[in-house]
Amino acid sequence: MSADAQPTPAAPAPTDGPPVLEAQGLGVALGGQQILSGIDFAVRPGEVVALLGANGSGKSTLVRALLGIVPTDAGTVRLFDKPLGNGVPWNRVGYVPQRLPAATGVPANALEVVASGLLTGRRLRPPRDARRRARAALEQVGLADKARRPVHELSGGQQQRVLIARALVRDPDLLVLDEPTSGIDIPTQQTFVDTVQRLHAGGATILVILHELGPFAPLIQRALVLRHGRLVHDGAPPNPRDEHAAPGHQHTHPHPDPEPPNAGPTITIEVTP
Numbered sequence: 001m002s003a004d005a006q007p008t009p010a011a012p013a014p015t016d017g018p019p020v021l022e023a024q025g026l027g028v029a030l031g032g033q034q035i036l037s038g039i040d041f042a043v044r045p046g047e048v049v050a051l052l053g054a055n056g057s058g059k060s061t062l063v064r065a066l067l068g069i070v071p072t073d074a075g076t077v078r079l080f081d082k083p084l085g086n087g088v089p090w091n092r093v094g095y096v097p098q099r100l101p102a103a104t105g106v107p108a109n110a111l112e113v114v115a116s117g118l119l120t121g122r123r124l125r126p127p128r129d130a131r132r133r134a135r136a137a138l139e140q141v142g143l144a145d146k147a148r149r150p151v152h153e154l155s156g157g158q159q160q161r162v163l164i165a166r167a168l169v170r171d172p173d174l175l176v177l178d179e180p181t182s183g184i185d186i187p188t189q190q191t192f193v194d195t196v197q198r199l200h201a202g203g204a205t206i207l208v209i210l211h212e213l214g215p216f217a218p219l220i221q222r223a224l225v226l227r228h229g230r231l232v233h234d235g236a237p238p239n240p241r242d243e244h245a246a247p248g249h250q251h252t253h254p255h256p257d258p259e260p261p262n263a264g265p266t267i268t269i270e271v272t273p
């Protein structure tokens with residue numbers, strides 16, 4: 001079904017019940033450096049939470065740690081009230097990494113990459129309706145006509161949309177997005193935000209890394225702000241202002257952390273759950 005074909009329902013309020021996602025005393029060390037320390041927060045069912053912070057503040061590392069992609073060295077993570085591990089219902093989690101893993105030389109076409117989003121944990125064979133669902137997800141991100149194209153032939157923005165479709169195909173209850181609209185043109189960004197809004201209206205919980213709230217601003221109920229690997233704000237999202245409030249503003253330009261803790265290399269290995 002086309003993303004433009006449906007009206008966007010009103011956003012529901014977060015509900016009570018155990019947190020969908022919870023970190024307590026979370027710490028991560030990578031390459032001998034302490035990247036995250038003492039991270040405590042919980043995301044309630046139905047919340048839309050933005051994770052903000054300067055370049056290198058630890059946002060991507062935090063979501064990777066929450067999803068078990070990088071190891072933690074302190075604290076605990078719970079997803080759907082289960083400790084990180086095989087007990088987590090991974091089929092309910094959609095994750096959009098910042099970029100396609102091994103973006104060059106992936107032999108799969110767009111449809112196959114999207115259908116791979118239906119394989120989780122012990123499910124090694126796609127469900128019978130995998131291709132139909134993958135096509136529908138590609139349609140939602142405006143790439144139905146690219147279904148048979150090898151992903152390495154697609155532009156960076158199109159690859160990003162394939163990753164979004166791969167997360168959407170699960171119809172996830174928790175959607176975790178790492179700068180999902182960077183490199184995507186403004187009309188497509190809005191289509192994607194509408195899709196996320198519909199998912200939220202259906203009850204999904206959303207955690208999204210953003211540099212600026214940008215087109216996500218109307219959806220965001222709460223913001224977490226990281227600085228040098230520590231949580232320095234958990235509450236109301238910032239007001240868009242100055243040039244960032246302008247409709248045509250490019251929200252994806254870099255905002256370097258003014259005092260990086262060190263100048264170590266950024267390693268971008270991506271392994272999705």
Ligand SMILES: Nc1ncnc2c1ncn2[C@@H]1O[C@H](COP(=O)(O)OP(=O)(O)OP(=O)(O)O)[C@@H](O)[C@H]1O
Nearest residue numbers: 030031035055056057058059060061264265266267
């Ligand atoms: N595998 C790794 N080994 C060593 N250091 C790492 C590794 N991954 C990330 N880092 C370092 O951790 C810090 C936080 O990186 P991270 O990518 O989480 O930040 P970020 O806030 O997501 O930045 P950006 O907005 O640029 O994506 C950086 O200093 C980065 O160099």
